[in-house]
Amino acid sequence: MRMLGRTAQHLFWLSRYVERAENMARLLDVGYRMSLTARREGGASEHMLSMMQAAEVEEAFAAKYDQADLDSVVHFMMFDPDNPSSVFSCLLAARTNARSVRTAITLDMWESLNSAWLTFSQIKPRDVKGAKLLGVLQWVKQLSHEFRGALLGTKLRDDGYCFSQVGNFIERADNTARILDMKYYVLLPRAKMIGGDLDIQQWTLILRAASAHRSYRHVYHDRYKAHNIADFLILRPEMPRSLVYCAQMIEETLGGLTKLYGAKQECHEAAAELAAMVANNSMDKIFADGLHDFLTEFLARNYRVTETLSDSYNFY
């Protein structure tokens, strides 16, 4: 049976929103940890603000709140329906997309999402107070893992699978690029090679936000260094949240659609242009051309993949 364009669209966004919920939880986790260790007055709220900047919700926050105090930020990031990327909004959007394509997802996918939603509905503001927050954020990450596990373990490898996977990796690429862009200046090469305390703190933030602070050691066997961190999150194909890995997965998955449908579309070109930015590139060259410009261009090309995908496959 051929797939409705709307079905493809729902599958794509379903995966994106689950991935986004996970990323938001990770960012909030980092923001919270950093704010705890802030030494200067006002430092805590600065960390929170830059975290929200990476989540691209700082404007929506500023429209509602004057102060980035812990309670407001946690509420805004977890429960606020006015924040389109709050965990609440992501899970609601994911479940609404899933309800619309109940026949196109497996029972295991539906059940994992449905029970996550039912559990989340029971979480009250007092359940995220103080140290309890980290436990809840861990649970949000796990629900995303569980959903992805259900997808990988039970979904037919058909066009629907491709749309789900593309959504997952476009969202992840977007997230990693934004985290890097938020702190790109602490990654720039400098005369002094050994970072001070402040640098190390910032680098830890970046790595944690990409769940990369442990795996970094496995790859580099070295202390944190700006060059390595950038290399890890941009060019390392074994790092599952790196830009190069995501770009490869996007290209590969779209290749699956070419095989199924027997034709290439505009989005394949867009995906190739995205992958070209990170394939056979080096950090030295990226730094020489400008890291911030590189990331801005990467985000734009990533956005273009979504845009052309919608056109190519008749999303709404």
Place this chain on the structure above:
Amino acid sequence: MGDTTPFDEMYNADGSVREPYSALAQWLDEQPDRGLSLMSSDAEAIFRRLGITFAVYGSDEGNEKLIPFDVIPRIISAMEWRRLSRGIEQRVRALNAFLYDIYHRQEIIKAGRIPEKLILQNSAFCPEMMGLEPARGVYAHIIGVDIVRTGPDDFYVLEDNLRTPSGVSYMLEDREAMMQLAPDLFQRCKVAPVENYPENLRRTLESVAPHNTSGSPTIAVLTPGIYNSAYFEHSFLADQMGAQLCEGPDLFVDGGRVYMRTTTGPERVDVIYRRIDDDYIDPLTFRPDSMLGVPGLFDAYRAGNVTLVNAPGTGIADDKAVYTYVPEIVEFYLGEKALLNNVPTHNCVDSDERAWVFDNLQDLVVKEVHGSGGYGMLIGPTSSKALREEFKKRIEARPDNYIVQPTLALSTCPTFVRSGIAPRHVDLRPYVLIGDEVRITPGGLTRVALKKGSLVVNSSQGGGTKDTWVLEE
């Protein structure tokens, strides 16, 4: 009713067990103390996990309700079912013949057997359907007949439901749940299967595809979307049939044909099982403000390029005022006496009859002609005096808007409630498919009024459901 005990499906008046229920009675005796209670909570978990819900309220997405499921099945003997299904088949054939006639030569009106005004000035009559030739001459392909029982041999049809009857997914899921909960009980009884309903639905829909369909017909289920209270059923049936689940914007009409937008371009659609009301299916022909329908759909239908199931305009045959004429309709088209009874129905237009109704209101049921779902109803015996006075005023103001029936003592069936097993009133909705042949799924959906003494079985008013068994010989 009041002082007389209603007929019970399981127990005779002397307390002995009726024959079809003997295996169940023994099984119930064998259950441990908290057995049924555990089974009930297991059932709830099964339904909630599957997301079988019937309502979503506004933006509060978490608030999806389950229809309570009762773990004690309702059982119908093979003989009882033979009688019922013969009566049902006769009725649905006659009603389809009636629809064909009403939308063609209107012989029944010319013969003076039914008043012209009742048809032509009825809001359920659809003039756009005049002269149209639906595939195989069938208008109502999917029918859910509401039947109640008042005695061992007394069955009455309450309503015919020829528009878009819902609830069939509960019939299927109730069976699924029951087999998980009490597999041992199925080993002791020979229960006729209901599982082939989706397959039969598919065959029925394929059999009414337009003549110019090439290859095997493409079938779509047209739903208003996820916020519709029956959305679960729409997606369930599409899934079970292997049909495409579409919303209005997924479809478009081009050159008089209907297509759906797929990832690889347009694909022609041959049969649409639409779960959208007549008024909303095509903004160009019916309500112009409809966002749910497909512009041009009706013209494509008229041109014979797509089949709509059920056809628009079938409501004229299940209108409560037309209902009283069904025995007449059966005789007129089939030359047979109706096998199933109608509930004796009074109208209030005639002033003598109205006076009699007013004098006896505490024993009667008043229904709005176009009401449904148990709303806009007065049940005399359980009503307050104030409400009865209120209804008198309403009837006085618009006598043609109401019909009046005696309060039937609906049969009861043992039901597991908080206080244990107790009799509760039930009805029965068998599902009928009409295409190349008439297919009736043995059993149907039994709805049960969970409140003690209540006669209202609608899920919107606290009703539950039971698995319904037809025993095989």
